[in-house]
Amino acid sequence: QSVLTQPPSVSGAPGQRVTISCTGSSSNIGAGYDVHWYQQLPGTAPKLLIYGNTNRPSGVPDRFSGSKSGTSGSLAITGLQAEDEANYYCQSFDIRLNNWVFGGGTYLTAL
Amino acid sequence: QVQLVQSGAEVKKPGASVKVSCKSSDHTFNSYWMHWVRQAPGQGLEWMGIINPSGDTTMYAQKFQGRVTMTRDTSTSTVYMEMSSLRSEDTAVYYCARGLATRPNYDYFDPWGQGTLVTVSS
Numbered sequence: 646q647s648v649l650t651q652p653p654s655v656s657g658a659p660g661q662r663v664t665i666s667c668t669g670s671s672s673n674i675g676a677g678y679d680v681h682w683y684q685q686l687p688g689t690a691p692k693l694l695i696y697g698n699t700n701r702p703s704g705v706p707d708r709f710s711g712s713k714s715g716t717s718g719s720l721a722i723t724g725l726q727a728e729d730e731a732n733y734y735c736q737s738f739d740i741r742l743n744n745w746v747f748g749g750g751t752y753l754t755a756l
Numbered sequence: 757q758v759q760l761v762q763s764g765a766e767v768k769k770p771g772a773s774v775k776v777s778c779k780s781s782d783h784t785f786n787s788y789w790m791h792w793v794r795q796a797p798g799q800g801l802e803w804m805g806i807i808n809p810s811g812d813t814t815m816y817a818q819k820f821q822g823r824v825t826m827t828r829d830t831s832t833s834t835v836y837m838e839m840s841s842l843r844s845e846d847t848a849v850y851y852c853a854r855g856l857a858t859r860p861n862y863d864y865f866d867p868w869g870q871g872t873l874v875t876v877s878s
Contacts, residue, residue, distance in 0.1 A: 681864035693866040738861045747801040
């Protein structure tokens with residue numbers, strides 16, 4: 646059971662907007678720690694997608710955006726493309742565990 | 757572009773040890789904390805531990821304490837993760853990742869190594 650909770654799967658039609666939630670608690674996201682997001686294509690290593698809640702590394706399309714509110718973070722993808730099909734993971738720090746922690750991952754299907 | 761190159765796949769018997777290496781192409785490697793994360797087949801990501809730039813400070817997730825040792829060779833820009841007393845549940849892909857942070861504990865991971873598959877089987 647992951648410390649950060651994500652939906653196991655989401656889907657959307659090409660061109661649509663989808664969101665992926667990441668729910669934590671008062672010992673991680675709610676304690677003020679940043680939420681970061683990674684994209685993992687099948688058979689490859691995770692790739693940084695969003696850092697510091699809302700920031701995109703260079704090279705990441707502006708179709709991807711992040712937000713944080715209270716004990717949760719959220720990843721939004723607009724103009725969904727077939728190439729966006731992948732697993733998405735959120736990550737933060739937990740002060741109670743004194744550990745970096747991940748969500749369980751969400752598989753995005755482009756219908 | 758910084759690259760982290762890990763050692764090749766390993767097959768080990770239960771009870772054995774394994775040592776995975778991760779070498780950086782970047783001369784600034786020795787300025788960064790480095791993390792290790794593993795991913796069991798079909799499962800999510802699990803944080804294992806961290807080592808500081810000089811290699812004299814480590815912190816491990818509780819479930820790995822006593823079984824995992826992380827070390828660093830600054831002369832070759834390489835970090836190592838050694839796990840002992842392997843069991844079948846340790847079968848996973850092991851990743852190294854550079855930690856980037858604006859302040860302590862705010863680390864995010866970029867880049868990641870390509871991963872090393874460790875298979876534990878009798």
